[in-house]
Amino acid sequence: MTAVQNTAKTFKFSYPTCTNEEVLFKLEVPVEIPHGGSTRELVQRVMKMFHIPVYLEDELNGKLAEFVAEETKKFHNERDAKLLDQLKNSELNIEGIVKNWEKLFKENVMEFAEQKGSSDEEVFAAAYHKLVHSPALDTILQVEATYAQTVMNMLKSRDDDIEKLTQKYVFALHLYQ
Known part of the structure; x- marks a missing residue:
């Protein structure tokens, strides 16, 4: 389906001058239709x-x-006549139009419909509750404690290495002064 674009039509208005009613000011303004x-x-x-x-x-x-009313009416009539001609000549993909309408309708309904199902908070709470009351909790806590101890050891080792390098740097700095 081809999208019909808005068009600009020229609105013309003329009015007499204050001094001479036979002399007209002519005004022409482009107006987007439909406005x-x-x-x-x-x-x-x-x-x-x-x-x-x-x-x-x-x-x-x-x-x-x-x-504006007249031009909008003409605009819609011309657009609709073109669409009817395309429909008569089988130039429109009816299946695609129906699927697009269905998709847009579902999106609109989902936007304003109440959400059914669990929220993220409810899912997390249920999973946490299940975990806390499961026999695997002790194992998970032991593994977590082991990981925490390993990380603490690595950080201590890092800090020791930094301290050693700092001492070597300070010593080397004193030697070259």
Whole structure:
């Protein structure tokens, strides 16, 4: 299925000058269709940008809202007609579309559904409880104590080696001074 992109349409508005009603100011503004924002906000931005008089706000807003509604309707009608033509000509992968919808639906439902099953904390608590009350606990504690003693011996050996090297360095430093 091909994604239909938004399009920019030019909104045209003209209004008479203050001094001569036969001379018109012509305004052309590109508007993205379908328009995702508020037409009132867009009107305010256009009025400020092009220094349009305040008394034209309601008329401009009405015409812009009408333009956006009409162009959005055309946009959707054209997009839907293309999709219907593709469907008639068997150009759409219906199976892929259905699978994608199913995946998106499941993701949406899972996002808002209550989580069934155990949380990580509950799983850890159950495993810890099982371990504490198992006969293997003594063996595990003995192995852990052996590992701890081995690590302590290695650290002591490291510290002794560092001390010996430091003494040799200090001695050698005194000799060369």
